[in-house]
Each structure stands twice: as C-alpha cells, then as structure tokens.
Amino acid sequence: MKFDPTLYLITDDGYLEGRNWLEAVENAIKGGVTVVQYRSKGRGKTAREMYEELKALRELTRRYGVPLIVNDRVDLALAVDADGVHLGQDDLPVEVARKVLGEDKIIGLSTHSLEEVEKANDLPVDYVAFGSVFRTPTKEKPVVVGVELLREAKKRSKKPLVAIGGIMPYNAPEVIKAGADGVAVISAILGFSDTYKAAESMKRAIERTRRELKLLGLLP
Amino acid sequence: MKFDPTLYLITDDGYLEGRNWLEAVENAIKGGVTVVQYRSKGRGKTAREMYEELKALRELTRRYGVPLIVNDRVDLALAVDADGVHLGQDDLPVEVARKVLGEDKIIGLSTHSLEEVEKANDLPVDYVAFGSVFRTPTKEKPVVVGVELLREAKKRSKKPLVAIGGIMPYNAPEVIKAGADGVAVISAILGFSDTYKAAESMKRAIERTRRELKLLGLLP
Numbered sequence: 001m002k003f004d005p006t007l008y009l010i011t012d013d014g015y016l017e018g019r020n021w022l023e024a025v026e027n028a029i030k031g032g033v034t035v036v037q038y039r040s041k042g043r044g045k046t047a048r049e050m051y052e053e054l055k056a057l058r059e060l061t062r063r064y065g066v067p068l069i070v071n072d073r074v075d076l077a078l079a080v081d082a083d084g085v086h087l088g089q090d091d092l093p094v095e096v097a098r099k100v101l102g103e104d105k106i107i108g109l110s111t112h113s114l115e116e117v118e119k120a121n122d123l124p125v126d127y128v129a130f131g132s133v134f135r136t137p138t139k140e141k142p143v144v145v146g147v148e149l150l151r152e153a154k155k156r157s158k159k160p161l162v163a164i165g166g167i168m169p170y171n172a173p174e175v176i177k178a179g180a181d182g183v184a185v186i187s188a189i190l191g192f193s194d195t196y197k198a199a200e201s202m203k204r205a206i207e208r209t210r211r212e213l214k215l216l217g218l219l220p
Numbered sequence: 221m222k223f224d225p226t227l228y229l230i231t232d233d234g235y236l237e238g239r240n241w242l243e244a245v246e247n248a249i250k251g252g253v254t255v256v257q258y259r260s261k262g263r264g265k266t267a268r269e270m271y272e273e274l275k276a277l278r279e280l281t282r283r284y285g286v287p288l289i290v291n292d293r294v295d296l297a298l299a300v301d302a303d304g305v306h307l308g309q310d311d312l313p314v315e316v317a318r319k320v321l322g323e324d325k326i327i328g329l330s331t332h333s334l335e336e337v338e339k340a341n342d343l344p345v346d347y348v349a350f351g352s353v354f355r356t357p358t359k360e361k362p363v364v365v366g367v368e369l370l371r372e373a374k375k376r377s378k379k380p381l382v383a384i385g386g387i388m389p390y391n392a393p394e395v396i397k398a399g400a401d402g403v404a405v406i407s408a409i410l411g412f413s414d415t416y417k418a419a420e421s422m423k424r425a426i427e428r429t430r431r432e433l434k435l436l437g438l439l440p
Binding site for chain 2: 046047048049051073074075076079090091092093096097099100126162203
C-alpha cells in the first residue's frame with residue numbers, strides 16, 4: 001500500500017459519537033484524506049468493539065485504496081490486517097512492534113522534541129509525527145512546539161514527517177512551508193458536519209502551498 | 221510449555237500496588253502456582269508500562285517453568301513471547317486471536333453460562349474459565365454461577381475447565397469435586413502478605429481433594 005502522508009486523518013472517538021462515523025470518514029476520504037488512523041482513547045471501549053469498528057474501517061479504506069493505521073494496539077492492527085500502527089512514546093517500543101508486525105507494515109512514531117526526532121532516525125519507523133505544532137482542542141496539555149521547531153525537526157529527520165496539532169486550512173501553508181510531508185488532523189475535519197468539504201479545504205490549502213513552493217524551486 | 225491449570229494465579233493490579241509485586245508472584249509460584257496470568261484492567265497503565273512489567277514476569281515465569289498468559293492484549297503476549305492469552309467475551313474473537321498468535325500459543329476463554337461453555341467446544345481455545353463460582357471481591361457485579369452449574373459445565377465441556385470467582389482453601393474442595401481441572405484465584409493468594417503460604421494452602425486443599433477423589437475412584 002502506497003503511503004502518502006499528505007492528509008492524515010485520525011478518527012478520535014469524541015468527534016465520532018452521535019453521528020454516522022463511517023460515513024463521516026468516507027466523506028473525508030472522498031474529500032482528499034490520504035491515510036486514516038483509528039484511535040480510540042480512554043473511552044472504555046472493549047477490544048471487541050474496537051475490532052468491529054476496525055473491520056468496517058478496513059473494508060472502507062481498502063475500497064478507496066487508503067492505508068489504515070491503528071493507534072497503539074498492534075494486536076488490533078494484526079487482527080484486521082491494517083497497513084500499520086502508530087505508536088506513542090508510552091506504547092510498545094517500536095523495535096518490539098516491528099518484530100511482532102514484520103517488515104511489511106508501516107510503523108509511525110509520535111515525537112515532541114528534536115531529541116525524539118533524531119532518535120527516531122535510528123529506529124525501525126516509517127514516518128514520524130511531530131507536534132503539537134499549534135494549540136489543539138484534542139489534547140488537554142499539549143506540548144506546543146511551534147513552526148520554527150517543526151522546520152528544524154524536518155531538517156534533522158531522515159523520515160517522512162507528519163505535522164500534527166491544531167492544523168487548519170488557514171495555518172496549513174506555514175506547516176507545509178516549514179517542510180512537513182503531510183498534516184495530521186482530527187478536529188479540522190471531524191469537527192465539521194460536512195467532512196467532505198472540510199477535507200477538501202485542507203487538501204486545497206496543502207496543494208496550493210506545494211505549487212507555490214514548486215514554482216519557487218523549493219520543492220522538487 | 222506444559223499447561224497445568226491446577227492453581228492459576230491472576231495478577232490483578234489492585235492487589236499488587238504498594239508492594240514488591242514481582243516478589244509476591246515469585247513466592248506464590250514457590251508456594252505452588254502452576255500458571256500466571258498477567259491482567260491490568262482499567263488502571264490506566266500505558267502499553268509501555270505493561271510491557272515492562274510483563275518482561276519481568278516473563279523472565280520470572282521462565283525461570284520457574286511456569287506458563288505466562290496475558291489477559292486481553294494479544295500484542296503484549298507476542299511482544300514478550302508469553303505462552304498464551306486469556307480472552308473475555310468482549311475481547312478479540314478467539315478465532316481472530318488464533319490466527320494472529322498461531323497454533324502454538326495457549327488461548328483461554330472466559331465463560332459464564334452453559335451456552336458459552338458449549339460454544340467454546342467448537343472454538344480454537346485450549347481451556348475455558350468458568351465463573352464466578354462464588355461471590356468475589358474483585359468483580360463489582362459478578363454473575364455467580366454456583367457449584368451445581370459448574371458441575372454441569374464440566375460435563376458439557378470438551379476443554380479443560382478452570383473454575384474462577386471467590387475460591388478459597390475452604391471451598392476449593394467443592395470446586396474440585398464438581399470437576400474443575402483447576403482453580404483461578406486473585407485474592408485467595410494476593411490478598412495475603414505471605415503469598416507463599418496462601419498459595420500453599422490452596423494447593424494443599426486441591427491436592428487433598430484430588431487424593432480423596434482418587435481413592436473413591438472418581439478421578440483417574
């Protein structure tokens with residue numbers, strides 16, 4: 001599965017309750033989402049519930065040719081044959097996850113400092129997420145790293161770098177100009193009832209910026 | 221790894237906080253525990269913390285030749301090369317877990333009714349747990365099945381059956397007489413500061429009952 005991190009959607013439970021969540025995700029994919037990460041945090045869902053949700057998401061993402069990444073739970077990723085996992089610094093060590101998952105799965109790692117980004121260069125991870133770039137409603141106490149640190153992180157990283165945290169269409173250009181290979185969002189898409197339009201706005205903001213950078217010779 | 225369910229210890233977090241938990245488990249093994257299940261429920265431990273605890277437990281159980289079973293988390297079981305997993309009715313479906321784990325790992329399944337016991341006969345599980353046989357302090361609202369239903373469950377089960385729930389040295393004999401192949405305990409061992417003695421009392425109660433049953437020709 002081709003991994004294009006351009007517009008990386010994280011399916012936080014809080015934004016999906018009380019609506020047809022699968023349809024919300026499908027519309028976001030139609031609007032331009034290139035990767036979907038399933039994340040169910042602290043909502044007390046059973047493994048069986050998460051497995052059932054993931055099965056539906058697996059079918060959907062396969063239909064659209066979009067990679068499916070599972071947050072934290074390596075077993076659920078294996079159970080539904082997801083394309084990979086995303087791990088935080090408090091999850092299973094990536095070396096261990098790599099051993100369990102094998103070479104073909106995507107492994108992403110959350111990083112919040114230059115030190116963690118540089119450490120990830122030597123780890124068996126396929127991409128890093130770096131943030132929170134801005135303040136965000138989905139984390140109570142985010143480490144806000146800012147755009148300048150993001151720029152530095154991109155310079156030091158040997159891995160594709162996905163920016164995360166408070167990214168919206170109006171500030172996505174800064175993030176792309178700072179070198180991010182993609183942006184990961186929750187509220188910028190799932191915070192809206194029309195997830196198709198929300199995804200499309202993000203995608204356009206990113207693509208417009210990339211075109212500018214190309215014209216300036218700053219992107220290949 | 222030989223799986224002898226005689227005295228099956230579940231390491232519930234609540235009973236292990238504020239003490240040298242690894243030593244408590246080691247003493248319980250010395251006292252006669254034949255299987256250890258790692259269970260960390262709703263205490264908000266990170267996967268990394270559970271992984272680190274499990275690594276220590278893996279080393280310990282290997283040293284004593286005692287199988288290590290991981291509750292729920294198939295990924296953690298794979299991560300530390302545990303001998304198997306124990307799944308509840310709300311966890312990953314056992315068929316899925318079997319596919320992920322392969323043929324060599326032990327899979328146990330919690331059951332609470334004759335229907336679930338009979339269903340398990342056709343599932344790829346190596347043993348079933350049946351209970352709660354008695355009232356127990358470790359579950360808020362246990363389904364108390366009682367000794368008579370346990371006897372019936374054993375008759376209908378094609379799998380080794382471990383009785384669970386409120387079993388102590390004084391009522392273990394009833395449970396063994398009802399046909400249980402072993403007893404699973406938390407508080408009967410971890411509720412005591414001297415886990416060696418606590419395990420030894422349970423083991424003795426079980427063995428004494430088995431000798432009686434053999435003398436009566438009721439056990440091979």
